[in-house]
Amino acid sequence: MTTYILSLVFAVVWVAVTGSGxxxxxIFxxxxxxxxxWIVREQMSARGYWRRMGRILSLxxxxxxxxxLSAWKVAVLVMSPRMExxxxxxxxxxxxxxxxxxxxLANLITLTPGTLSVDVSADRKTLFVHAIDCSDPEATKRDIATGFERKIMEAFR
Amino acid sequence: MIAVLIALLTALLILVGAGFALVAAIGINRLPDVYTRMHAASKAGTVGSGLMLLAVALHAGDLSTLARALAGFFFFVLTAPISAHLLAMAAHKMGYPLHEQSVRDDLNDHQN
Amino acid sequence: MTAQTILSSALWLALVVLGLSFLLTVWRVIKGPTLPDRVVALDMLVGIVIGFIALIAIRTGFTLYIDIAISLGLVGFLATVAFARFILARGRGEEAPEAKASPVAPAAPLAPKHKRATSRKPGAGPAVSRKAKK
Known part of the structure; x- marks a missing residue:
């Protein structure tokens, strides 16, 4: 991940320095x-750069x-005549x-439909999430675990 | 022909963006408590202004503008959840109540 | 003919819609019973103004407006962060404590919560002073 950000930053710096956008x-x-x-890869120990980049892109x-989707759901919820x-x-x-x-993960949760992360417990084992529709929290938890959390694990482990 | 197509796309982006901004503003007035209002402001509001920035990028059509508009778009999308998160945390820590329709509050049970 | 007409009519419509949402959000800033409500609405106002700036950039063709929009976004973000810190530092202060909760008894699952929230308030004093020193 750091290598990816670094090379992107370097590319932007390159554009800024050469002065032609x-x-x-x-791309150059x-x-x-x-x-x-890639030349300094030994020092940075970044293996599987390309595969990892593909996963980050899919994330x-x-x-x-x-x-x-979440903006749309909020819009539908707000415009419905009787808000349940x-x-x-x-x-x-x-x-x-x-x-x-x-x-x-917290940021991604905030931008998913109907959920907003509020706080992390001090021991970093629990994330507290405010849901606009909390009638079935187990399903929401399952969605997060199989969606974003797994993708994050794939991309950065 | 291409010009008309680009104008149409730009107009669509502008209108959808403005529509999301309006929805967020309505939501901020209709929803019952701080936390639910944050949902409207942080999602629909961000998408609204982001879409309008993308419209500028599409309309200008040169690469440096596109790069700056995209940078701005990413900036808004990245900062909106952070500020919403901070506000929600601050409000909850200071004991601003959830609306009485709320069904559960695990964080409160955890803290006390 | 068409490209320009399409664009300018869409711009007019969008400006009207944005103006409307601006007024609605200002209404929440004025009315908003608690401080966090107002801060959320102010945060939202920044987003709407960024939309305005984008529309004006399209209208006038000055792409420099994008830089202004980005810096406004930065200022708005920092302001929101500062407001969040302020909410944490100030506590619930002098505003009516149950301004938003209904006067009728709250629903059963939340009934103990209110009690706890109020009983926690004296404890907020030392926490605040700790924060202020940091």
């Missing part, structure tokens, strides 16, 4: 930074799909345990 230049900068990171696609709300906060047991992954 064409697509070719950006990306290739250049990937190459230079990104899932994220935007869920974002669109059962809001509530449920505890979600975390499987991921690194800070970065928890942050990512």
């Amino acid at each position: 064409t697509l070719h230049n950006l 900068g990306f290739a250049l930074s990937t190459l230079s990171l 990104l696609v899932l994220f935007f799909k869920e974002l669109a 709300l059962k809001p509530g906060i449920f505890a979600y047991p975390l499987t991921v345990d690194r800070d970065f992954e928890i942050t990512l």
Whole structure:
């Protein structure tokens, strides 16, 4: 993950330094930074760069799909004449345990339909999620566990 | 022909974005408590302004504008959940109540 | 003919819709019974203004407006973070404690919650001072 961000940052820096924001230049900068990171791969111990990047991209696609879906669901809920709300906060047991992954998961949960992460317990084992429809928290938990959390595990482990 | 197509797409993005902004504003007025209002503001609102930025990128059609608009879009999408999360946490820590329709509050049981 | 007409009519319509949502959000800022409500609405206002800026960028063709939109987004985000810290530091303060909860007895599962929320309030004092020192 760090290598991916790094090479992207390097590509942007390349564009900024060379001062021509064409697509070719950006791609060239990306290739250049990937190459230079590949040269120092021993020090960074980044194996499976391309496979990992594919998984990160699939996570990104899932994220935007869920974002669109969630905005749509909120819109439908708000415009329905009689709002049947059962809001509530449920505890979600975390499987991921690194800070970065928890942050990512919390952000993704916030942007999925009807859920909003509120707090993480001090021992980092539980994420508290506010759901706009809390009538079936078990199903929501299952969705998160099989959707985002698994994808995050795949992408960053 | 291409110009008309791009104009149509831009118009569509603008209108959908404005529609989401309106829905978020209605939601912020109709929903019963802080936490549910955050749902409307952080999702529909973000998507609304993000879509309008994408419309600018599409309309301008040159790469540096596209890059900046995309950067702005990503920035909004990344910061909106963080600010919603912080606000929700602050409000809950300070004991602002959930609406009385709420069915459960595990966080409160956990804290006490 | 068409490209320009389509665009300008869509822009007008979108400006009207955005203006309407702006007013609705301002109404929540004015009315919003608690501080977090107002902060949420202010956060939302920043988003709407970013939409306005994007529309004006399309209308005038000045792409520099995008940079303004990005910096406004940054300022809005930082303001929201600062407000969240402020809510944490101030506590519930002087505003009417049960402004939003209905005057009738709350539903059974939440009944103990309110009691706890109020009983927790004295405990908030030292926590606040700890935060302030940080």
